[in-house]
Amino acid sequence: MKIIDRKKNIFKLSQGEYVAVENLENTYSRCPLIAQIWIYGNSFESFLVGVVVPDRKAIEDWAKLNNQFPNDFESLCQDLKAQKYFLDELNSTAKQYQLKGFEMLKAIHLEPNPFDIERDLITPTFKLKRPQLLQHYKGIVDQLYSGAKRSMA
Template identity: 55%
Template sequence: MKEGVGGKMRLILSGAAPLSPSVEIVTCAHVLQGYEYYKREDLIKEVLVDGWFHTGDIGEWQPDGSMKIIDRKKNMFKLSQGEYVSVENLETIFSLVPSIDSIWVYGNSFESFLVAVVNPNKESLEQWAVENGVSGDFSTICENPKTNAYILGELLRIAKEKKLTGFEIVKAVHIDAVPFDMERDLLTPTFKKKRAQFLKYYQSVVNGMYKSK
């Protein structure tokens, strides 16, 4: 790989996302992690406090004295009973369900359980509908209470399979036939979820799920 980039590379700057350790090894170059808000003094002052740079990452000390980044602070929240939830980890697990294309999981410190909005897999869900006597077009299938119960059951199944704890189990779900998209400002250009925008867009849905339990 070193020769593939010219053979003279001595320094690599990495930013915005984790870099695989293998990249540093095979290039034989020194790797620096870059953090900088270009021409944004307001943001720089916000993250530089008393000489310390607050990255927003959550770290875990390793036996050899090094620190491993294990999560992002903004992607964790605390439920009313005091338990912390790593939302991206849960979304990765729940996305293993074949009938789910994408999922947004939500909770807050005023509630004791999680709720979610799901984009179902069209082909998988339509096949399930045929086998279970649920008629109508895709949108109608998504709105059917039997479909909701099925998706919720699938989330519970994978939660048990992956040995999730009780507070990590989704207790209510809303099925949206329209995929999460940038047009509704739900995703960044790199397809990351804009969590604050998700809550704003689905606020009434979230309120309804909590009231139903």
Template identity: 55%
Template structure:
């Protein structure tokens, strides 16, 4: 085995596959309607989940085209929006030929950008993964229970 990423940014899923999340986050960030994404998985689950900061202009345009009304926060909470973002993640995963265990199966859309005030980012804008998990623990638990 050859490690091509930071060891602390890798984890093993239930089926024994190792996942490099920084690589996946880079790929999923190619989706035009996503500004930022945090991917999570652990050795007690067989799939990945993600928290997404959507691109406001892109998502509002999609909402107008698809009959989803309301302000930006309301659009982010809509189940149609969740299905759209999940579909876009699946599309880019297939385009980049990701394997099944690398595909995100559940997503939470957060209208509030990841920031240093909530201690989610370092001053150089790197993700503090432990803080993300602590902050979004109930959301992550809900995504795993819903699948």
């Protein structure tokens, strides 16, 4: 037996695969385009989704290269092309670090506001508070799952 993470940071996907989410977040955090990431999955779904706080400079550089205007941070985070670009880059990082197919993200939400202590989304030691994140982003997570299922169909 090998312990790979805290019990509350491991969950099972619908096809029976166990996912150590903190390991995945650490791997995806190696992507230079992002500042923070929270990955979510549950036993009723077969894939993972994520909420990503992009690096401001990275998304602004992407906007300049792709002639995306307006150039304000919040609008760029809502841009579907930016979301696709960041998802592709994250999954490219995942492939580089040899993550399995079920560990790849199928959909992401770009969040302009960093996870912070004031909104009770992280601890004073900067660990993610998963139940609070789920409560805060529940509507977005539901949209990510329904949108990903539509695009897969």
